[in-house]
Amino acid sequence: MKKILLLFVLSGLIFSASSCKKKEKSCPKPEVWGVGTWKASKIEDPNGNVVDPASSAYAQCYVNSEQFTLNDSHDGAQWIWADVDQNTNACTPQTLTITAWAENMKTKRLYITTNQYGSFELIYTNDHECYMDFDYKYYYQKQDN
Amino acid sequence: MKKFLLLFIVSGLIFSASSCKKKEKSCPKPEVWGVGTWKLTDVTDANGQSQLDPNDPGNQCLLNQSEIKLNDNFNGNYVKFGNYDSNTGTCSQDSYQVSSWAENIDTKKLYISLSLPNGGNFLFDCVYIDKTHFYWDYYGDGSLRVVFEKQ
Numbered sequence: 001m002k003k004i005l006l007l008f009v010l011s012g013l014i015f016s017a018s019s020c021k022k023k024e025k026s027c028p029k030p031e032v033w034g035v036g037t038w039k040a041s042k043i044e045d046p047n048g049n050v051v052d053p054a055s056s057a058y059a060q061c062y063v064n065s066e067q068f069t070l071n072d073s074h075d076g077a078q079w080i081w082a083d084v085d086q087n088t089n090a091c092t093p094q095t096l097t098i099t100a101w102a103e104n105m106k107t108k109r110l111y112i113t114t115n116q117y118g119s120f121e122l123i124y125t126n127d128h129e130c131y132m133d134f135d136y137k138y139y140y141q142k143q144d145n
Numbered sequence: 146m147k148k149f150l151l152l153f154i155v156s157g158l159i160f161s162a163s164s165c166k167k168k169e170k171s172c173p174k175p176e177v178w179g180v181g182t183w184k185l186t187d188v189t190d191a192n193g194q195s196q197l198d199p200n201d202p203g204n205q206c207l208l209n210q211s212e213i214k215l216n217d218n219f220n221g222n223y224v225k226f227g228n229y230d231s232n233t234g235t236c237s238q239d240s241y242q243v244s245s246w247a248e249n250i251d252t253k254k255l256y257i258s259l260s261l262p263n264g265g266n267f268l269f270d271c272v273y274i275d276k277t278h279f280y281w282d283y284y285g286d287g288s289l290r291v292v293f294e295k296q
Binding site: 027028030073074075099100101102103104106107109111113118119120121133 | 172173175218219220244245246247248249251252253254256258266268270285
């Protein structure tokens with residue numbers, strides 16, 4: 001009788017341990033869309049028309065060079081910032097350091113602080129596209145790993 | 146023998162179900178510091194030296210009437226600043242809607258996006274000192290800090 005009782009208890013513990021190990025792994029991980037490299041894709045004017053890079057030195061510089069990378073540690077990554085010399089139209093990208101970033105999945109907003117030019121708010125349209133909403137909209141596409 | 150085997154399986158399932166229910170509840174919740182009401186308590190330089198004269202009526206107005214409210218929905222809250230009219234000697238509140246906010250506990254950053262009456266947006270770029278204090282980094286370089294305390 002004692003042996004049966006012992007077996008009864010042991011069986012419960014074994015089932016419990018093996019089954020719960022799986023459950024522990026199933027804790028939901030917070031969803032993060034930002035991590036990765038985001039490349040400039042297009043500029044839209046206030047009427048929603050895409051600015052043709054062939055007719056705008058800045059739009060050309062933007063789609064060819066601007067990109068930023070966000071990492072798991074939420075700081076220390078880079079933003080290559082497109083800049084155009086107004087006299088010569090030369091494209092001179094600058095490298096900024098991202099000092100911090102955060103995102104809000106409820107409002108679909110992404111916030112990035114740089115070591116120059118302060119902080120920026122971007123709006124996610126989905127997990128692969130976001131834009132900065134000034135008078136013009138500056139779009140970025142996430143690059144697949 | 147059959148009864149014993151049945152008992153063996155049933156006992157395992159009961160233990161498993163009751164024990165795992167507890168484990169499911171123990172999933173860690175993301176820590177959020179921002180939710181609540183925050184009052185403006187000081188304006189300092191980078192060394193924490195106060196830049197306010199509490200006897201100045203304009204500063205009194207700023208201290209008494211400025212507050213930020215942030216909620217779990219991460220939008221629909223407000224930022225209010227005490228605005229002193231030196232001509233009439235009256236203190237009123239300028240109120241702005243919070244269109245979105247987010248925080249990063251790792252980097253101690255708090256971002257509050259405000260909807261402006263003209264349709265634009267303004268981004269408050271703040272830094273947590275601890276769980277109950279943050280400052281609005283006025284110039285973005287930490288040289289002027291508008292300090293808020295959680296109520």
